[in-house]
Amino acid sequence: MQISLEWLKTYIKLECSLEELVRMLTFSGIEVENHYSYGDIPNGVVTAKVIESQPIEGSDHLQVCSVETGEQKLQIVCGAPNCRSGIIAALALPETNLKDIQIKKTKIRGVESHGMLCSEKELSLSEDHSGIIELPADTPIGKSLCEIWNLPDEIFELEITPNRPDLLGYMGIATDLAASSGSKLTFPEVNSANTETDANTKIDDHLSLEVKEPTSCIRYVARLIRNVRIGESPEWLKQRLIRSGLRPINNVVDITNYVMLETGHPLHAFDYNKLPKRNGKAEIIVRNAELNEQFCALDGNEYSLSPSNLVIADSEKAIALAGVIGGTNSHITDNTVDVVLEAACFDHTSIRKTSYQHKISTDSAYRFERQLAPETCEEASLRAASLIVTLAAGTLSQGKLDVWNNKAKPLIIPIRPSRFEQVIGISLTKEQIQNCLNRLGLIYLGEGCYKKYYPNSVDAIPRLVTNADGVLFFESQKNRNDDTVNIDKVEEALYFEIPPKRVDLTREIDLIEEISRIHGLDKINSRQVVPNIMDQHAFLLKRKLADYFCLRGFNEVVNLSFGDPDHFSLLYGDNSDESRKQIELLNPQNRNLSVMRTNLAAQLLQTASYNINRSTKQMRIFEMNRVFQENHSLPKIENCHLTLLAIGDNQNKHWKTSSLATDFYDLKGLVTDLLETTGLVDYRIVDYSNLYYTEEAQSILCEDKQIAAFGKLKPSVAINFGIDSLELKSDVWLADIDVESLIDLTRDKTKQYKQVPKFPSSERDISFLIADNISFNSIQSEIKDAVGNSLYGLALIDEFRGKQVPGGMRSLTFRIVFNHPEKTLTDDEVDLIVELVKNKLKSLWDVQLR
Amino acid sequence: MQLQLEELIVKAKQEIGQCSNLSELANLKAQYVGKKSELNNLFGKLKDIPAEERPAFGQAVNRARNKLEELIDGRETELRNSIWNQTKQGLDLTMPGTAYPRGGLHPLTKVMREIEDVFIGMGFAIAEGFDIEDEFHNFDALNTPKDHPSRNLADTFYLKDGNLLRTQTSTVQVRTMEKYPPPIRIISPGRCYRNDKPDASHSPVFHQVEGLVVDEGVTMADMKDTLHRFAKSIFGNDVQVRLRPHFFPFTEPSVEMDMSCSVCGGKGCRVCKQSGWLELCGAGMVDPNVFDILKIDSERYTGYAFGFGIDRITMMKYNIPDLRILYDNDLRVLRQFS
Numbered sequence A: 001m002q003i004s005l006e007w008l009k010t011y012i013k014l015e016c017s018l019e020e021l022v023r024m025l026t027f028s029g030i031e032v033e034n035h036y037s038y039g040d041i042p043n044g045v046v047t048a049k050v051i052e053s054q055p056i057e058g059s060d061h062l063q064v065c066s067v068e069t070g071e072q073k074l075q076i077v078c079g080a081p082n083c084r085s086g087i088i089a090a091l092a093l094p095e096t097n098l099k100d101i102q103i104k105k106t107k108i109r110g111v112e113s114h115g116m117l118c119s120e121k122e123l124s125l126s127e128d129h130s131g132i133i134e135l136p137a138d139t140p141i142g143k144s145l146c147e148i149w150n151l152p153d154e155i156f157e158l159e160i161t162p163n164r165p166d167l168l169g170y171m172g173i174a175t176d177l178a179a180s181s182g183s184k185l186t187f188p189e190v191n192s193a194n195t196e197t198d199a200n201t202k203i204d205d206h207l208s209l210e211v212k213e214p215t216s217c218i219r220y221v222a223r224l225i226r227n228v229r230i231g232e233s234p235e236w237l238k239q240r241l242i243r244s245g246l247r248p249i250n251n252v253v254d255i256t257n258y259v260m261l262e263t264g265h266p267l268h269a270f271d272y273n274k275l276p277k278r279n280g281k282a283e284i285i286v287r288n289a290e291l292n293e294q295f296c297a298l299d300g301n302e303y304s305l306s307p308s309n310l311v312i313a314d315s316e317k318a319i320a321l322a323g324v325i326g327g328t329n330s331h332i333t334d335n336t337v338d339v340v341l342e343a344a345c346f347d348h349t350s351i352r353k354t355s356y357q358h359k360i361s362t363d364s365a366y367r368f369e370r371q372l373a374p375e376t377c378e379e380a381s382l383r384a385a386s387l388i389v390t391l392a393a394g395t396l397s398q399g400k401l402d403v404w405n406n407k408a409k410p411l412i413i414p415i416r417p418s419r420f421e422q423v424i425g426i427s428l429t430k431e432q433i434q435n436c437l438n439r440l441g442l443i444y445l446g447e448g449c450y451k452k453y454y455p456n457s458v459d460a461i462p463r464l465v466t467n468a469d470g471v472l473f474f475e476s477q478k479n480r481n482d483d484t485v486n487i488d489k490v491e492e493a494l495y496f497e498i499p500p501k502r503v504d505l506t507r508e509i510d511l512i513e514e515i516s517r518i519h520g521l522d523k524i525n526s527r528q529v530v531p532n533i534m535d536q537h538a539f540l541l542k543r544k545l546a547d548y549f550c551l552r553g554f555n556e557v558v559n560l561s562f563g564d565p566d567h568f569s570l571l572y573g574d575n576s577d578e579s580r581k582q583i584e585l586l587n588p589q590n591r592n593l594s595v596m597r598t599n600l601a602a603q604l605l606q607t608a609s610y611n612i613n614r615s616t617k618q619m620r621i622f623e624m625n626r627v628f629q630e631n632h633s634l635p636k637i638e639n640c641h642l643t644l645l646a647i648g649d650n651q652n653k654h655w656k657t658s659s660l661a662t663d664f665y666d667l668k669g670l671v672t673d674l675l676e677t678t679g680l681v682d683y684r685i686v687d688y689s690n691l692y693y694t695e696e697a698q699s700i701l702c703e704d705k706q707i708a709a710f711g712k713l714k715p716s717v718a719i720n721f722g723i724d725s726l727e728l729k730s731d732v733w734l735a736d737i738d739v740e741s742l743i744d745l746t747r748d749k750t751k752q753y754k755q756v757p758k759f760p761s762s763e764r765d766i767s768f769l770i771a772d773n774i775s776f777n778s779i780q781s782e783i784k785d786a787v788g789n790s791l792y793g794l795a796l797i798d799e800f801r802g803k804q805v806p807g808g809m810r811s812l813t814f815r816i817v818f819n820h821p822e823k824t825l826t827d828d829e830v831d832l833i834v835e836l837v838k839n840k841l842k843s844l845w846d847v848q849l850r
Numbered sequence B: 001m002q003l004q005l006e007e008l009i010v011k012a013k014q015e016i017g018q019c020s021n022l023s024e025l026a027n028l029k030a031q032y033v034g035k036k037s038e039l040n041n042l043f044g045k046l047k048d049i050p051a052e053e054r055p056a057f058g059q060a061v062n063r064a065r066n067k068l069e070e071l072i073d074g075r076e077t078e079l080r081n082s083i084w085n086q087t088k089q090g091l092d093l094t095m096p097g098t099a100y101p102r103g104g105l106h107p108l109t110k111v112m113r114e115i116e117d118v119f120i121g122m123g124f125a126i127a128e129g130f131d132i133e134d135e136f137h138n139f140d141a142l143n144t145p146k147d148h149p150s151r152n153l154a155d156t157f158y159l160k161d162g163n164l165l166r167t168q169t170s171t172v173q174v175r176t177m178e179k180y181p182p183p184i185r186i187i188s189p190g191r192c193y194r195n196d197k198p199d200a201s202h203s204p205v206f207h208q209v210e211g212l213v214v215d216e217g218v219t220m221a222d223m224k225d226t227l228h229r230f231a232k233s234i235f236g237n238d239v240q241v242r243l244r245p246h247f248f249p250f251t252e253p254s255v256e257m258d259m260s261c262s263v264c265g266g267k268g269c270r271v272c273k274q275s276g277w278l279e280l281c282g283a284g285m286v287d288p289n290v291f292d293i294l295k296i297d298s299e300r301y302t303g304y305a306f307g308f309g310i311d312r313i314t315m316m317k318y319n320i321p322d323l324r325i326l327y328d329n330d331l332r333v334l335r336q337f338s
């Protein structure tokens, strides 16, 4: 729903800032989808009167006008079809900056022009560019247009949730805002006494009303206004409609729309003289349509109706599709003299079905299908009638026709303060609860005892009374047999009468919702349900690591946390620095279980040896567990590590796939691929020397912290654990990952989406012979450098040494993927880059391109 | 004229029928219906024909063209099908599929994860502590008397500096209650240490999951349901549980919970020593003394704690007869769980 702040301010005193207003709307549950300034027109746009106008020779539409602004007379050239002498228009004076143009003194067709008469579009008020703005004849001239029109205004686009039909009008929104802000409300006063101006005419003599479908038509109020003068609405009314997103049509139709926007209740007006008369009386009949009854609607379409459609009819034909759309046979035209004003309440499901069936969506149907209150009919009807009397010079006949079947009693609902606290978690006093609900227009009926079945009248509220001895009673029970009530079981409740507009309030829990909203959701202090104990990231990463290695053929092993101090020297030699970190037990079971382990490798080697002795000679195993180091006080250093060991082929022999002996690159691939999956990218790989690794070892650093190491175990260390790599015909491979560091380094790092290239990529392979001592790393970085920003991918896809390759050399093949961020690279462009790369390699090293 | 077209079709039909591959067929297509085809030439001659014969001529050429296209398309379908339907000779579908490397978690880890997930599903958080603890967190805070035998060197591993290896993961509960106010709802899985000689059912290092719930209005009935649901998740929906009075220093009342024997279903067998019941876990309502030690209002809050051994549950679940099998890491065993 679109609303104008200026209009809203006529009902409620709003002295807050715009931001505060948006906040207030948002927190009372009205979502502000958008808001924008409307009509921020410069002061250089003033009202001016066109005194005379002459066509310019040689132009089919331009006129030269003399325009008066009060202070001065100006010559203006104007091309608008409606520009004529006598009208009051909006004049942009020279040096005024409009959205698209700066107004200057200029010559058009050789005729001087000292400004511009503006259309609504030129002032960014609407898309209307059919002519210049015409202001009412009594508009003072020489005033800024902003002043005349109360501009700039702020337009709000609000989303009203379907449960709140009471918010489908300005008054409803003002009421809700007043409830949350405590601001004062002023609503227009209407009463029939001073509106019924036509003392001689009684509506009963001219119109009859019959409601044949009381279920679908809950209430129907008709009034008769005679001798109206159809014309344009006054400017203020038109402005309000435009700013609320409606187009002005004529004064009577505009008034029905205006009152709909104001009260939220749609109205309709019929041309009384188009209705056939019987005995001088027209008839309004609310009935179901006949099968295939034809109906020409105001949207220009003809609809074939069915009996589930409710229509408003005269004695002969349907004149409106009830609550949805009016008909062309009875609508208000320039010739209308007498008006029947309808204010009705239709059943929401009936309206929804009809509007859905015929695919008609109107402001009226939109409101009715959200269920409106029949009580509002009368206030909307009177308000519209009084406006028609004032603004269209009509005379209101005496009386009204009003059919209201099954009039419901106002609903009475109890609210227990204790229940509020139980649901919301904060405690409010009875006064606070009363205050919140009173502000929403609920009427406080007093305290009582809570009853699950709500009373249907004030008298039926089970009151609590104290007798002379201070004992509490149910009033009704006291009347019956004087039974005292155990006060512990009686729950105090405040009883409220619900205003009819609030069709959404039917249960105690609805009141609890309203109180929490008006009191302020921000005043609820959150209560911790479960403290934030769990380290989700660490938990999930550990599982991910273990799963990763399982999926790559590793079996997890579990060893005791006790270590053998002798293993330590087997691994490290006699390194006293390392051994000092060991934590010794006071009462070990054995010497070989006498320290807390400082690494997982020693026991993995024992496990390997155990399995080799049982003829399992190919294995990939890992353990993920804590290792311990002395720290002199608690907590000791207890870090989680993952260590893996591989012996033999990297997979089982199989007829289809060839298995390969595990090698350095296997381990390197495993570890780097794992790091990639954790999202870690900014790491470096460096050569690693360690007491138990051979030279075939590297480590991975991230932020100067070693997070992993991998390589070939020294055969001399392996044999200490009973593993003879010569006999096995296999090396022993180890890798170790510092899980704790990896957890820290990957915390809060989520992979971010990168846009895929806009243009297609192309690929080239280049092969060359190069000396062994030149590293892949240095070659790769030179290629990257040479390709520059067209590089999308680079991979080493082949290494070859063999008969054709001279000794001390190897053949390498790189695959380069090219992609330029701004264009499709042509074959020639790609070839040129490849040439560049080749030349660079040749200039650096003795390479032989192949 | 008509004759000429018919001859063309007869000739084409023969050639198309003999055509044996797709590229040959493409040549024929160009030859018969392409831009430079005989048929297209005939169309070019249209203007030389008397006006009244032109429609009939045009129709005849079009019919011939349609016929030729039909023949070519039909042959193309035949050729494609014959290629697509070729079966590799000597294919033995009974040979095994490609072997992808497959490892697996240790059975203890599998059971541990299963238990963690059951409790996460019931809203528990996982809290981890340290293996090395002090006497306060392992004993004092858990209301263990100073002279309680469990504090002996014969039962508990001590470090040379006087600290000890936790004998239960209840230490995590203590640390959690020190750090966080109620409500608390945690399990703490982890390693524990007791000075037991390794045998078929003992290991100096073993695994436990302990749980702690502290809130207003927490009762033993809540505990019973939580533990029953846990048992059902691990051992199946038919599992029954019962509580037996027991003693733990930090709970009051203390109970042990048994579950109906997973082997015999409660009828009685060798595993359950004919009783029909297997001990599942120790549990109880947190002793108010424990709350007092940790400065938690023992009038306002109640809580329950429970603990069970993962090793035992793993043995029960997978029917493993000897605890030592779990720590031998024989790959012939571990690969059964891959």
Ligand SMILES: [Zn+2]
Residues within 6 Å of the ligand: B261, B262, B263, B264, B265, B266, B267, B268, B269, B270, B271, B272, B273, B274, B276, B277
């Ligand atoms: Zn049994």
